Amino acid sequence: MALWLFKSEPATWSWDDQVAKGDAGEEWDGVRNYQARNFMRKMAAGDRGFFYHSQTEKAVVGIVEICAESHPDSTADDDRWECVDIRAVRPFAQPVTLDMIKADSRLADMVLVKNSRLSVQPVTEREWEIVCEMGKTKPG
DNA sequence: GCCAACGTTGGC
């Protein structure tokens, strides 16, 4: 099972919006970046991901699961763009802020830190465990 | 609100 991170501006699509979609989940549409799309193509059903609020909040706020593998993005006007569907699994007991992540030297190589503009990115197992621990949330 | 970083586009 692979691990990922999904970034969203809460004003556009928030964790609460995601939770409201329930187990059916929702398309992670709107991605118009090849690197991000390529990561989505690699995702398998059952993979887990962090849900990250950018801009105002800048924190990991929950865990999601990929519930549908890559398919054409229904909001795209050409066929280059694809997306997966994700559903909320559980919220973080304590949001893990970007500041907290940056303050931990074990997380210095996270894509979130190194390439702040990439909206869909891979997370290593070690990073996953550390961030879950910081968020007082079970990783499984 | 600004600006740095980065990706994409299009002219050559």
Next chain:
DNA sequence: GCCAACGTTGGC
């Protein structure tokens, strides 16, 4: 195929 111009993202 290069590179300048431009647009977007996201942290500060």
